[in-house]
Amino acid sequence: MKTYLVKQKFRLGGERFDIKDDRGNVEYQVEGSFFQIPKTFTIYDSQGRTVSRITKPVLTLLPHFEIQLANGSSFYIRKKWTFWRDKYQFDNLGLRVEGNIWDLDFRLLDDRGQTVAEISKELFHLTSTYQVAVYDDQYADLVISLCVAIDYVEMLESSSS
Numbered sequence: 431m432k433t434y435l436v437k438q439k440f441r442l443g444g445e446r447f448d449i450k451d452d453r454g455n456v457e458y459q460v461e462g463s464f465f466q467i468p469k470t471f472t473i474y475d476s477q478g479r480t481v482s483r484i485t486k487p488v489l490t491l492l493p494h495f496e497i498q499l500a501n502g503s504s505f506y507i508r509k510k511w512t513f514w515r516d517k518y519q520f521d522n523l524g525l526r527v528e529g530n531i532w533d534l535d536f537r538l539l540d541d542r543g544q545t546v547a548e549i550s551k552e553l554f555h556l557t558s559t560y561q562v563a564v565y566d567d568q569y570a571d572l573v574i575s576l577c578v579a580i581d582y583v584e585m586l587e588s589s590s591s
Contacts, residue, residue: 431564432451433561433563434562436577445471446459447459460472470486473578480500482571494506495582500571503524534560538573544565546566547562549577
């Protein structure tokens with residue numbers, strides 16, 4: 431099991447921040463595009479290799495993101511039309527989500543029902559801070575990419591209100 435700490439550092443310009451493990455070592459680096467259309471985020475591992483690219487298309491009725499992993503797979507996060515609470519749909523994720531994803535307190539389970547990761551938002555911080563526990567290392571890149579995308583959606587939603 432590996433634990434990561436993700437602190438929200440998004441700004442409307444260029445973004446660059448580190449994701450550290452529980453010992454304070456930099457495991458991932460997130461770099462956002464500056465004035466680029468469509469908006470993209472690239473996540474690098476500690477050796478500087480590209481882990482994933484997150485793209486937010488511009489001309490869509492409701493927000494959605496495509497996350498392309500370095501291994502060639504990709505999945506999508508799409509906002510669904512609702513009147514009450516925000517709802518999102520995941521396409522091609524390959525994992526089941528349990529819990530409250532938009533309050534950032536949820537688990538990801540594989541097809542056998544085994545928990546592969548847990549993400550929880552820490553309270554009482556000036557910026558959004560998430561504790562990410564990954565139980566199966568093969569899912570680490572996917573989970574970190576998902577967390578960064580959700581964090582960006584949360585920043586967009588809070589800045590628009």
